[in-house]
Amino acid sequence: MSGVTQPAGHCVLAVDVGGTTIKAAVVGEDGRVLSALTAPSQADDNPVLAIRSLCRQLREHALSLGGEPAAIGVVTPGLVDERDGVVRYAANLRLRDVPLRDLISGDLGLPVAIGHDARAAGVAEATAGVAVGLDNFLLLPLGTGIAAAVVVDGVPLAGATRASGEVGHMPVYPGGEPCSCGQRGCLEVYASAGGMARRYARRVGTSGADSQAIADAVGTDPDARVVWDDATRALGIALATLTLALDPARVVLGGGLAEAGASFLDPVREAMRDALAWRTPPPVLRSAFGTQAAQVGAAILARREAGLPVPDGWGAPDPVPPADTLQRLAEPAKP
Ligand SMILES: [Zn+2]
The missing domain is CATH 3.30.420.40 (ATPase, nucleotide binding domain)
Structure with a gap:
């Protein structure tokens, strides 16, 4: 676990569930990661328990930083029904029809947004990326x-x-x-x-x-x-x-x-x-965010779920963006 001690304010929790690792973070009002933790997604051969356990730890960590988080966003691969908050099918995680939003909402008592990892990464790039x-x-x-x-x-x-x-x-x-x-x-x-x-x-x-x-x-x-x-x-x-x-x-x-x-x-x-x-x-x-894009997207989904504003540039990667990216952005499309 890594982190800095700051008042959490309107912090949100962001969780990116991957095939092998779950990456989670407490994200502050300004889009900075206040604290991050990871866990194997196949722990005890039960990804749902691993996700729920990490979400609980993450919330406790946010509380220790000084504030109740406003919401949590969780993104996964596979077929994800964002509207119903259900992971219909995720082959790598062996999830089928898991009502993730209801489970996490029951555990934490917080507003929960469930999203698809790639679509959430797209939201991050559109908000503060390339x-x-x-x-x-x-x-x-x-x-x-x-x-x-x-x-x-x-x-x-x-x-x-x-x-x-x-x-x-x-x-x-x-x-x-x-x-x-x-x-x-x-x-x-x-x-x-x-x-x-x-x-x-x-x-x-x-x-x-x-x-x-x-x-x-x-x-x-x-x-x-x-x-x-x-x-x-x-x-x-x-x-x-x-x-x-x-x-x-x-x-x-x-x-x-x-x-x-x-x-x-x-x-x-x-x-x-x-x-x-x-x-x-x-x-x-x-990508401006590299492997962090889906997690930033999860934080944005959480803020939207909580009714918090997400201005352009929110969650921009630090340092922003790689010189190579700026260079490429400045280039016209090749013929
Ligand atoms: Zn194929």
């Missing part, structure tokens, strides 16, 4: 899997069955390698951090190299090169398809892979240009 002022953009956090926030006319789309944005299962290489979903050639087989690690392990015969290690080895290791090139090409193809359907003003890539910067973004941009012969592709930028 999508401020944009009504139409895409955000793809590239993590264990790949989901997208599809923001159209200012609204993060949920879809008819709350399953919008599952772009990780778009077929990019028809008849390609099998995906855990039962299809073949899905985007996330090639371009998610998890998929890249699995493909690299199969090529070299040993596991353990993560996407960061693969990124570091691209210049010297031919197997890393192949996995890297397949990933950036797959993503470029997928983004071209999404661009043709949605005409976003900007594409934002998040998660650890995007942190590789130009060595990842440039080949993605190139593949996208190649697949969009007749129109200008939208600029592709790195």
